[in-house]
Amino acid sequence: MTVDPLAATCPVPLAENERVLLGHGSGGQLMAELLTEVIIPAFDVPGPLEDAAVLDAAGTELVFSTDSFVVSPRFFPGGDIGSLAVHGTVNDVAMRGARPIALSLAYVLEEGLPLAELRAVTESVAIAARAAGVPVVTGDTKVVGRGAADGLYLTTTGVGLRLPGARPSAAAGKPGDVVLLSGPIGSHGTAVLTAREGLGFDTEIRSDSQPLHDLVAAMITVGGAAVHALRDPTRGGLASALNELAAASGVAVEIDEPGVPVPEPVAAICELLGLDPLHVANEGCLVALVAPEAADAVLAAMRARPEGAQALAIGRVLEGAPGRVTARTLVGSTRVVDMVIGEQLPRIC
Amino acid sequence: MTVDPLAATCPVPLAENERVLLGHGSGGQLMAELLTEVIIPAFDVPGPLEDAAVLDAAGTELVFSTDSFVVSPRFFPGGDIGSLAVHGTVNDVAMRGARPIALSLAYVLEEGLPLAELRAVTESVAIAARAAGVPVVTGDTKVVGRGAADGLYLTTTGVGLRLPGARPSAAAGKPGDVVLLSGPIGSHGTAVLTAREGLGFDTEIRSDSQPLHDLVAAMITVGGAAVHALRDPTRGGLASALNELAAASGVAVEIDEPGVPVPEPVAAICELLGLDPLHVANEGCLVALVAPEAADAVLAAMRARPEGAQALAIGRVLEGAPGRVTARTLVGSTRVVDMVIGEQLPRIC
Numbered sequence: 001m002t003v004d005p006l007a008a009t010c011p012v013p014l015a016e017n018e019r020v021l022l023g024h025g026s027g028g029q030l031m032a033e034l035l036t037e038v039i040i041p042a043f044d045v046p047g048p049l050e051d052a053a054v055l056d057a058a059g060t061e062l063v064f065s066t067d068s069f070v071v072s073p074r075f076f077p078g079g080d081i082g083s084l085a086v087h088g089t090v091n092d093v094a095m096r097g098a099r100p101i102a103l104s105l106a107y108v109l110e111e112g113l114p115l116a117e118l119r120a121v122t123e124s125v126a127i128a129a130r131a132a133g134v135p136v137v138t139g140d141t142k143v144v145g146r147g148a149a150d151g152l153y154l155t156t157t158g159v160g161l162r163l164p165g166a167r168p169s170a171a172a173g174k175p176g177d178v179v180l181l182s183g184p185i186g187s188h189g190t191a192v193l194t195a196r197e198g199l200g201f202d203t204e205i206r207s208d209s210q211p212l213h214d215l216v217a218a219m220i221t222v223g224g225a226a227v228h229a230l231r232d233p234t235r236g237g238l239a240s241a242l243n244e245l246a247a248a249s250g251v252a253v254e255i256d257e258p259g260v261p262v263p264e265p266v267a268a269i270c271e272l273l274g275l276d277p278l279h280v281a282n283e284g285c286l287v288a289l290v291a292p293e294a295a296d297a298v299l300a301a302m303r304a305r306p307e308g309a310q311a312l313a314i315g316r317v318l319e320g321a322p323g324r325v326t327a328r329t330l331v332g333s334t335r336v337v338d339m340v341i342g343e344q345l346p347r348i349c
Numbered sequence: 350m351t352v353d354p355l356a357a358t359c360p361v362p363l364a365e366n367e368r369v370l371l372g373h374g375s376g377g378q379l380m381a382e383l384l385t386e387v388i389i390p391a392f393d394v395p396g397p398l399e400d401a402a403v404l405d406a407a408g409t410e411l412v413f414s415t416d417s418f419v420v421s422p423r424f425f426p427g428g429d430i431g432s433l434a435v436h437g438t439v440n441d442v443a444m445r446g447a448r449p450i451a452l453s454l455a456y457v458l459e460e461g462l463p464l465a466e467l468r469a470v471t472e473s474v475a476i477a478a479r480a481a482g483v484p485v486v487t488g489d490t491k492v493v494g495r496g497a498a499d500g501l502y503l504t505t506t507g508v509g510l511r512l513p514g515a516r517p518s519a520a521a522g523k524p525g526d527v528v529l530l531s532g533p534i535g536s537h538g539t540a541v542l543t544a545r546e547g548l549g550f551d552t553e554i555r556s557d558s559q560p561l562h563d564l565v566a567a568m569i570t571v572g573g574a575a576v577h578a579l580r581d582p583t584r585g586g587l588a589s590a591l592n593e594l595a596a597a598s599g600v601a602v603e604i605d606e607p608g609v610p611v612p613e614p615v616a617a618i619c620e621l622l623g624l625d626p627l628h629v630a631n632e633g634c635l636v637a638l639v640a641p642e643a644a645d646a647v648l649a650a651m652r653a654r655p656e657g658a659q660a661l662a663i664g665r666v667l668e669g670a671p672g673r674v675t676a677r678t679l680v681g682s683t684r685v686v687d688m689v690i691g692e693q694l695p696r697i698c
Contacts, residue, residue: 020462025492034490038468039456042475043485053486055451058510060409066453066506067489070497102404104415106504107388108457113369119387126391136392137402140416140504141383143374144696148419150497155455155489157415157506161407347493 023342027235027281030342048171048248051092051231054162061162063098065089068155072347074121076195078187078206079283081154082124087209087283088234088349089156090132094213095230095286097166097220103129104157106140110149121152132211134158163217165224168288172228173249177317178295180288182215182302183208183310185238186266189280189345194269203265208284215307219288222301226294232286234349236340239278239325241287243339247323249289255315255337257327278327279340281348289317372691376584376630379691397520397597400441400580403511410511412447414438417504421696423470425544427536427555428632430503431473436558436632437583437698438505439481443562444579444635446515446569452478453506455489459498470501481560483507512566514573517637521577522598526666527644529637531564531651532557532659534587535615538629538694543618552614557633564656568637571650575643581635583698585689588627588674590636592688596672598638604664604686606676627676628689630697638666 023030035049052065067088074081086103093100105125109118129136191207212232219227229249233241238260246253262270262277270277284307290298295313302308325337372379384398401414416437423430435452442449454474458467478485540556561581568576578598582590587609595602611619611626619626633656639647644662651657674686 018464020458020460020464020467020492022460022492022494024458025490031490038464039471039488039490042468042471043478045486050487053451053453055486055508057406057411057450057508058409060407062406062411062508064451064453064508065487066455066504068455068457068491068504070457070491070493101406102402102413104402104413104506106415106417106506108417108419108502109369109373111369111371115367115369115387118369119391122388122391129392137394137404138399138414139388141374141380141388142417142419142696142698143369143371144419144499145371147496148499149502150493153457153498153502155415155417155504155506157453157455157504159404159406159411159413159508347491349491 022346026340026342026344027240028340028342050170051095054096063093063096063160063162065092066155066157067092068153069349070153070347071192071349072150073195074152076207077191079209080121080124082121083128084209084283084349085154085156086125086128086132087211089158090134090211090213091232093158093160094216095232097168097216098160098162099217100134100158100160100213102137102159103134104138105136106155107142108149108153109141109143110151111143111146113151163220166220167225168227168230170229170231170245170248173245173251173289173317174228175251175317175319176292177228177289178292178313179253179255179315179317180290180295180299180302180311181285181314182308183285184261184263185282185285186262186270186277186280188283189348190266190269192348193345203269205265208282210284210307212286212307215302215305218301218305219298223290223294223298226291227288227298228291229289230286233282235281237279237281238287239337240339242325242337243323245289246325250322252318252320252324253315254318254326254328258330259314261310275344278337279344283349371695375689375691375693376589377689377691399519400444403445412442412445412509412511414441415504415506416441417502418698419502419696420541420698421499422544423501425556426540428558429470429473431470432477433558433632433698434503434505435474435477435481436560438507439483439560439562440581442507442509443565444581446517446565447509447511448566449483449507449509449562451486451508452483453487454485455504456491457498457502458490458492459500460492460495462500512569515569516574517576517579519578519580519594519597522594522600522638522666523577524600524666524668525641526577526638527641527662528602528604528664528666529639529644529648530634530661530663531657532634533610533612534631534634535611535619535626535629537632538697539615539618541697542694552618554614557631559633559656561635561656564651564654567650567654568647572639572643572647575640576637576647577640578638579635582631584630586628586630587636588686589688591674591686592672594638595674599671601667601669601673602664603667603675603677607679608663610659624693627686628693632698
């Protein structure tokens with residue numbers, strides 16, 4: 001069978017004779033279908049899909065998360081595949097309320113990759129890991145023939161220790177919670193997009209890629225178990241993150257759309273390309289559902305750190321249709337915020 | 350610059366204008382050069398290269414290891430990329446004397462991969478993980494466009510807990526140690542080779558791919574800290590494993606070549622293709638350096654388990670040129686056992 005490229009933009013049922021589509025990597029509905037219909041049923045996964053798993057290791061609570069990175073191009077304003085691989089995994093570990101203590105790094109290299117580029121990416125991993133205070137302690141290197149990979153893919157896996165009192169889970173949001181956002185959205189996805197050859201954009205947008213574990217630690221120190229849920233809105237953007245939290249927690253979420261900060265150049269590119277900033281990937285901000293009595297203190301703690309200097313409350317958790325995310329618009333109406341369906345921006349991370 | 354394919358079979362200095370060669374993934378000398386000249390210097394790696402890192406996690410000794418799997422073809426006699434990814438990482442964790450407690454699984458999928466194949470591989474991962482008693486607890490899925498990957502790559506990462514009394518390290522071999530081998534060599538590499546299209550081999554060789562953590566636990570229970578070093582001789586085969594142990598421990602190793610078990614069909618294919626069975630990859634056996642006073646008991650414990658039923662002593666650790674591995678041949682002479690240099694069998698794991 002051949003795959004109609006247009007099929008990547010509308011949901012399709014997964015039959016045995018079907019094939020992987022680009023949209024299955026989107027962080028949106030197609031990806032959710034792939035996970036729930038093909039991958040998850042094979043494993044005994046307890047509870048909702050989280051950014052990271054929590055393990056009991058002889059009485060110590062470990063947090064464990066993995067991510068492969070296939071971003072194209074590998075170098076973009078504000079980062080590269082190496083720094084992104086460190087930040088992405090550090091952040092996934094942090095989203096379960098943990099302090100990351102170590103990373104592993106696995107390379108798949110394509111024959112013919114310039115060693116200078118491998119050196120540059122490796123150096124970037126090392127610098128990012130050192131800056132985050134999370135050492136790379138083990139790794140692997142595989143080489144495949146020309147044409148069998150697009151230069152270089154990285155997989156980072158992180159191990160962390162749960163912070164005392166931390167209990168964040170995608171399933172722990174409660175009606176009444178305040179939705180906090182640590183900073184403006186849309187910079188990562190649009191920075192990668194503008195770095196792609198041939199698009200001819202010339203903007204000052206830089207990826208927001210940065211580690212968020214110190215921000216999370218500051219939030220947990222002040223808020224403890226009142227920090228109900230944390231998620232970094234990467235693939236699929238803020239819309240997917242909120243939909244996933246709402247679905248896993250069985251609650252509704254309402255955000256004030258005009259209050260969601262979108263940098264002006266990001267808004268301009270989204271306008272030009274018909275992208276919804278709520279669907280664009282981020283790599284340096286987080287969204288939190290926090291019990292109302294702790295929200296002000298947690299927000300203050302976020303604002304006291306550079307990664308959270310622009311943090312703000314953007315909405316609230318409601319009783320109501322479980323999994324429903326809505327946005328109050330500038331004119332006072334309400335719209336449903338859906339997950340992106342297929343692939344908006346392939347290979348964004 | 351273009352790369353002379355022949356260059357993959359002889360060592361080349363790594364200059365800035367050079368490129369990744371298939372031989373850099375060989376598990377041999379070229380790979381060692383890539384690691385020591387390009388990758389390792391970027392990180393603060395203490396001590397020798399091990400199969401897995403040991404971490405202190407709030408007083409608990411964790412073992413942590415990662416591997417990407419790019420084997421071609423993905424299905425071969427005795428296994429597939431899914432079961433191999435579980436066994437490979439379980440075994441790397443076990444080689445540091447640990448009981449694996451959890452795995453992560455990251456996919457890089459090529460657009461167009463049949464979902465049926467993704468299902469089959471995923472099911473194989475799940476079956477192998479369940480059989481090994483090591484759950485897959487977290488994962489990631491990325492999709493790249495057609496031509497940007499060869500179907501499907503997996504990266505598994507494992508976390509384990511050190512067994513009481515276990516201290517194995519590549520650097521801990523001592524003169525006088527007995528070299529124990531858990532079973533016959535060469536089946537994995539030759540099974541994958543014969544599964545490649547167009548080679549037209551018809552043999553009964555099956556990969557030896559299997560988990561070895563229960564075997565390691567049995568060895569540690571009996572031998573404790575007398576089990577000085579453990580390694581699973583994967584890429585680069587038994588020759589690379591012994592060279593790495595000898596170099597890391599600063600000792601010489603001598604093996605009795607006629608005593609190294611090579612199944613007859615494996616020997617026949619190696620003879621035909623000019624391969625040295627000592628260089629062929631394994632995925633279900635291990636080599637151990639064990640203090641002489643404990644060697645008999647450890648060997649008996651190995652033989653009491655199915656994975657070690659054919660275990661035997663194949664040599665000894667000597668004072669002498671650090672890193673030198675020699676083999677006493679059938680006619681009583683001695684030859685140097687070198688690491689494979691470049692790529693003997695690409696994409697074997």
